[in-house]
């Protein structure tokens with residue numbers, strides 16, 4: 303029995319860099335850091351950060367001093383000023399792709415174009431784009447029904463921007479509806495890291511040599527579950543949070559085990575699962 307990993311899996315480049323920056327900060331002795339929101343949606347990563355002395359907070363006001371760390375999702379621009387006014391140092395790990403969306407939105411807003419963010423209004427990334435704006439200057443939409451509820455005749459020009467991790471195709475009907483109501487220009491703000499992980503998982507599952515797939519990640523992680531669904535359409539697939547979830551029955555007669563992982567799964571958890579599979583094989 304051998305293990306084969308998907309061509310792409312786990313952390314995207316933005317989260318990987320954020321993770322490295324926080325660890326480098328802790329490595330320099332920075333034990334007074336507070337991360338605003340999780341650096342990545344994974345309990346193991348949160349525990350790991352806490353062990354390094356870097357705690358997660360939900361509100362800027364909870365940072366009493368030292369350094370506040372802005373996660374890869376980014377924050378409303380005013381948070382930088384608020385942090386400085388409170389005497390905090392800032393470690394900004396905002397993904398460059400997220401900054402691109404901020405800039406694109408600002409440019410359009412300066413030209414008087416109405417902004418439409420396709421995404422979830424409560425997602426941290428979307429809050430970063432919208433919190434500081436005049437509520438009359440934008441909408442956040444994810445369904446045609448929501449789009450139908452707006453009188454678009456008062457917005458002659460509309461700029462559509464997507465939450466970076468969405469699959470644009472799933473929202474095509476929303477944007478088409480907008481195009482039937484206003485002069486719409488679309489910003490290409492989708493990050494393909496998620497799609498690349500999905501495409502690679504599909505390719506792994508379709509590999510005729512691979513007998514079963516292990517998808518490593520949190521059960522609450524939407525993108526992990528999505529990978530599990532993709533693989534499950536092709537091969538027996540199991541979602542595991544760590545090596546403790548493995549069951550001997552799954553591997554009967556298997557020679558090659560495929561492994562992929564959700565975007566919030568740290569490398570060491572994936573390594574632990576791979577080692578456990580290898581040990582099962584060695585132990586018979």
Ligand code: SF4
Pocket residue numbers: 314315316317374375397398399400466467493494495496
């Ligand atoms: S925009 Fe893409 S690369 Fe950046 S943090 Fe989000 S998923 Fe990762």
